Amino acid sequence: MDPILYNKIISVGVYGSAIGLILIGLYAVLVKKHLTKIVIGLSIIDAGVHLLFIAVGFIKGGTAPIFSEKGIELVNQGTAMVDPVPQALVLTAIVIGFGVTAVALSLVIRLYRHHHTARIDHIKSLKW
Amino acid sequence: MVISPVHYIALPLLAAFLMPLLAKVNRELVRIIPGVVLTYLLFVSVVLMQRVTETGQPIIETLAGWQAPWGINLVFSQFTGFLVSLMVFMATLIWIFSYRFKKVDNEPALKYYILFMMLVTGSVGVVLTGDIFNMFVFMEITAIASYSLTSFYRDRDGAEAGFKYLLIGSLASTFMLLAILLLYTQVGTLNMAMIAERMHTVPVGMKVTILILFLTGLGIEAEMFPLNGWAPDAYSQAPSPVGATFAALVVKAGVYSLIRVIFTLFDIQGAYQYLIIMGIITLIIAEFAAMKQTNLKRMLAYSSIGQMGFVLIAFGIGTKEAVFGALFLMFNHAIIKSLLFMSGSFFVYNSTSKDIKGLSGIGKKFPYMGFLFSIGAFAIVGLPPFSGFWSKLYILIAAADESMLALVAIILLVSIVEIVYYFRVVAKLYFGKPTDKEVVHKPTFGGYFSMTVLAVVILLVGFYPDIITGFIHRAADTLLDKGAYISNVLSVGH
Numbered sequence: 001m002d003p004i005l006y007n008k009i010i011s012v013g014v015y016g017s018a019i020g021l022i023l024i025g026l027y028a029v030l031v032k033k034h035l036t037k038i039v040i041g042l043s044i045i046d047a048g049v050h051l052l053f054i055a056v057g058f059i060k061g062g063t064a065p066i067f068s069e070k071g072i073e074l075v076n077q078g079t080a081m082v083d084p085v086p087q088a089l090v091l092t093a094i095v096i097g098f099g100v101t102a103v104a105l106s107l108v109i110r111l112y113r114h115h116h117t118a119r120i121d122h123i124k125s126l127k128w
Numbered sequence: 129m130v131i132s133p134v135h136y137i138a139l140p141l142l143a144a145f146l147m148p149l150l151a152k153v154n155r156e157l158v159r160i161i162p163g164v165v166l167t168y169l170l171f172v173s174v175v176l177m178q179r180v181t182e183t184g185q186p187i188i189e190t191l192a193g194w195q196a197p198w199g200i201n202l203v204f205s206q207f208t209g210f211l212v213s214l215m216v217f218m219a220t221l222i223w224i225f226s227y228r229f230k231k232v233d234n235e236p237a238l239k240y241y242i243l244f245m246m247l248v249t250g251s252v253g254v255v256l257t258g259d260i261f262n263m264f265v266f267m268e269i270t271a272i273a274s275y276s277l278t279s280f281y282r283d284r285d286g287a288e289a290g291f292k293y294l295l296i297g298s299l300a301s302t303f304m305l306l307a308i309l310l311l312y313t314q315v316g317t318l319n320m321a322m323i324a325e326r327m328h329t330v331p332v333g334m335k336v337t338i339l340i341l342f343l344t345g346l347g348i349e350a351e352m353f354p355l356n357g358w359a360p361d362a363y364s365q366a367p368s369p370v371g372a373t374f375a376a377l378v379v380k381a382g383v384y385s386l387i388r389v390i391f392t393l394f395d396i397q398g399a400y401q402y403l404i405i406m407g408i409i410t411l412i413i414a415e416f417a418a419m420k421q422t423n424l425k426r427m428l429a430y431s432s433i434g435q436m437g438f439v440l441i442a443f444g445i446g447t448k449e450a451v452f453g454a455l456f457l458m459f460n461h462a463i464i465k466s467l468l469f470m471s472g473s474f475f476v477y478n479s480t481s482k483d484i485k486g487l488s489g490i491g492k493k494f495p496y497m498g499f500l501f502s503i504g505a506f507a508i509v510g511l512p513p514f515s516g517f518w519s520k521l522y523i524l525i526a527a528a529d530e531s532m533l534a535l536v537a538i539i540l541l542v543s544i545v546e547i548v549y550y551f552r553v554v555a556k557l558y559f560g561k562p563t564d565k566e567v568v569h570k571p572t573f574g575g576y577f578s579m580t581v582l583a584v585v586i587l588l589v590g591f592y593p594d595i596i597t598g599f600i601h602r603a604a605d606t607l608l609d610k611g612a613y614i615s616n617v618l619s620v621g622h
Contacts, residue, residue, distance in 0.1 A: 022302075029295070029299065035291070038295065042295075042298050042299075045302050046302065049302055049305050049306060049309070052306075052309060053305075053309055056309060056312070056313050085312070085318065086309075089261055089308075089309075089312075092261070092265060096265065096268045096272075096301075099268075099272055100268070100272060100294065100298050103275050103276060103294065104291070104294050104298070107287050107290050107291045107294060110279065110287040111287045111288060114287060114288075123288055125288060
């Protein structure tokens with residue numbers, strides 16, 4: 001296959017699936033009534049954003065951004081390095097997302113024990 | 129030990145994670161350690177503010193030996209220093225207030241103080257950091273601690289309020305992450321000074337997209353309409369010292385980040401008008417909603433939202449006087465709203481219901497507490513001998529100077545609404561018929577102490593505004609001088 005076309009298909013696929021994940025997650029958060037499904041939706045949005053981060057930092061044929069003999073040799077030969085910053089950011093964002101999901105699930109358990117239901121439209125002791 | 133801005137972040141974080149171990153040694157340490165850390169940070173604030181005021185230059189701390197555009201740096205300027213000192217001062221008072229807090233027994237006390245220290249770390253870090261992604265991380269630390277503190281009591285609807293807050297908060301953080309990603313693809317750096325320098329190369333459409341994503345992400349903590357649905361629930365369900373913490377620390381961090389993004393990072397003219405419009409909507413809706421509330425804490429929460437709308441309006445006017453007024457109002461809001469939450473919570477605790485109706489005549493039973501609450505109520509509506517008067521006056525003058533007379537009219541009209549609902553409570557306190565069923569819980573000594581300090585500060589600033597205006601003037605100048613911020617941060621180590 002033509003390499004330019006191939007690259008285009010790959011990048012459309014990656015960006016498209018990242019945005020698709022974000023939209024699927026948003027749909028789950030906004031439409032679903034079950035608390036756990038909402039939390040899953042939040043995680044899916046997170047995954048989409050993380051994929052977008054990685055896709056932005058990626059350079060085709062680039063080597064790993066590690067300061068090693070092999071790495072320096074490759075760079076001297078003209079190989080580009082993948083941008084390390086988005087990868088570092090994604091690691092941090094994953095950890096934060098994990099923390100938020102853990103807190104969210106513990107709140108779901110608490111809500112379930114308190115109200116004996118996990119449907120968000122049945123829990124309305126606080127109103128505007 | 130050399131005093132440096134790093135201590136603001138390192139010490140509370142260290143204390144938070146050491147506390148479970150220290151609790152094994154002695155249970156009482158759990159309550160004492162936060163106080164020791166916060167008192168030391170207060171001392172750090174005094175020393176650093178003095179240094180910054182003397183030299184007129186910000187203290188810029190590079191972390192891990194990496195210079196500005198590559199590494200993360202902390203910027204302690206006259207503006208950020210002022211906010212950080214205010215936060216640490218308030219955190220210390222809230223610690224004194226919650227020391228031996230009634231419902232906090234030994235086991236929950238550990239959790240409470242760990243989360244409280246995390247909250248301090250996060251909100252102070254948001255203000256100090258010079259790196260946009262680092263700001264996001266601190267925002268999340270603040271947010272996760274806030275979610276947990278909101279749902280602290282098991283017997284209330286805290287979990288529901290906490291889950292609402294978490295839903296809005298984590299969506300917001302996703303938007304902020306997207307904004308940071310787009311910004312990074314456009315300018316190739318995360319350092320805020322560098323971003324500000326390269327911002328003019330970004331196409332306008334992209335700039336607006338990023339700004340909108342940022343505003344959505346940051347408006348949540350800043351209680352900007354329509355992203356403030358979490359606030360009334362969270363304020364009313366959280367333990368009372370946490371309500372004060374939200375008003376004094378979390379919201380301040382939110383407003384700071386919003387202002388930093390609009391004033392330093394972006395140079396879009398329309399953003400200021402946007403702030404004014406959102407501020408007006410926030411102000412009007414919140415104040416009218418507050419008037420309709422029957423629950424005291426919810427009323428205070430809506431009033432808090434209204435005050436933030438006021439702050440946004442003042443920042444939106446954007447002149448030096450207006451920014452001065454906005455910072456003054458942020459200071460006033462921190463001290464006054466904390467006083468109201470602290471004293472209001474004792475009334476709620478001592479009455480049969482959480483409603484304002486249940487407060488009937490309670491001011492006669494607790495004359496001193498009623499006096500403190502009244503000081504807070506008079507100060508926040510802006511009656512002359514109290515500190516709230518000056519900030520309102522300066523904002524009105526700034527608006528009039530820019531010949532925004534409609535704005536002046538709106539602010540004054542909304543003030544009437546504010547007066548109506550605060551005076552309704554004060555009238556209930558003193559002129560209502562006392563009910564004699566309630567059990568009387570006295571405030572702790574710490575509670576009396578911190579509330580008295582706040583009332584004294586309100587009166588002092590009301591009579592002698594000069595003791596604080598110098599700092600606020602310099603803070604406003606520092607915020608508006610974008611060029612100095614960029615050159616100061618980027619010149620370190622060159």
